[in-house]
Amino acid sequence: MxxxxxxxxxxxxxxxxxxxxxxxxxxxxxxxxxxxxxxxxxxxxxxxxxxxxxxxxxxxxxxxxxxxxQPPIPAPEKIICIGVNYPDRNAEYKDGQDAPKYPSMFMRTPRSFVGHETPLVRPRVSRQLDYEGEVVLVIGKAGRHIAEGDALDHIAALTLCNEGTIRDWVRHAKFNVTQGKNFESTGSLGPWIVPYSDESQIADIRLTTHVNGELRQDDRTSRLMFGFRYLLSYISTFTTLVPGDVIVTGTPTGAGARFDPPRYLVPGDVIEIKADGIGTLRNGVVDEH
Structure with missing residues (x-):
């Protein structure tokens, strides 16, 4: 199809x-x-x-x-990103903690993203630019206190995200990751949106990330700790979801920071995020001028 x-x-x-x-x-x-x-x-x-x-x-x-x-949705009101959401990601932290009771989340600015085939920018203050491939939900119908049973009715489309992260800057503060998640032009959204039709389209999407052709991340949305219905219901408890809002739903294990030694992105690298039924989001890397 x-x-x-x-x-x-x-x-x-x-x-x-x-x-x-x-x-x-x-x-x-x-x-x-x-x-x-x-x-x-x-x-x-x-x-x-x-x-x-x-x-x-x-x-x-x-x-x-x-x-x-360009990123498919111009000037979205909200870009909400979900933290640890694949089971192996929780284990990656090696802190002995059980799966979390509630999802971690943070906001990103539109300016922190570029479109398909536009290079990510490694900032001059850090050499720790990392990749995170993610499936994205685009909201189509406004809602507050959305019941899980109704949640999928609020999805308009799907797209992809490379939720690029500056690893040392996400650790600057005790409780937040905002700085390391919002450097200009460090992430990407796209290449396009695919209109949403029914749950079969999102139930078991295979999501992969390749860096220079090497497979780094590989998982399926059927394994999410916090599924799409739950996420939309939970988020709408504290904020009204509106058309064009972007929900970035979490990345599988295998980001560069988790290698020993870490394998951060360098100028000339090519990252490809691919998902069944959505497409491939491709970006290079350049240094900040």
């Missing part, structure tokens, strides 16, 4: 969105920008499937090498 792929991109500095096809990208913003200025408004109006249908059998307006990929 081929899923529709809707992307945000720039051409000559102009922000656009469209449908990715085998031969390029169909510019949907040229046709529907009056109704939906960005994919965020399209999501809020429940229009993703309409857009995907409208692009079917249309010729591409741009070749893929003529565009610059």
């Amino acid at each position: 081929t899923h529709s792929r809707l992307a945000t991109f720039t051409v000559n500095g102009t922000l656009k969105y469209g449908a990715v096809t085998d031969d390029g990208i169909v510019d949907l913003s040229a046709r529907y920008g009056g109704d939906y200025p960005t994919l965020r408004e399209a999501i809020a109006h429940g229009a993703l499937h309409r857009l995907a249908d409208a692009a079917a059998n249309q010729p591409a307006d741009f070749a893929l090498d003529a565009i610059t990929w």
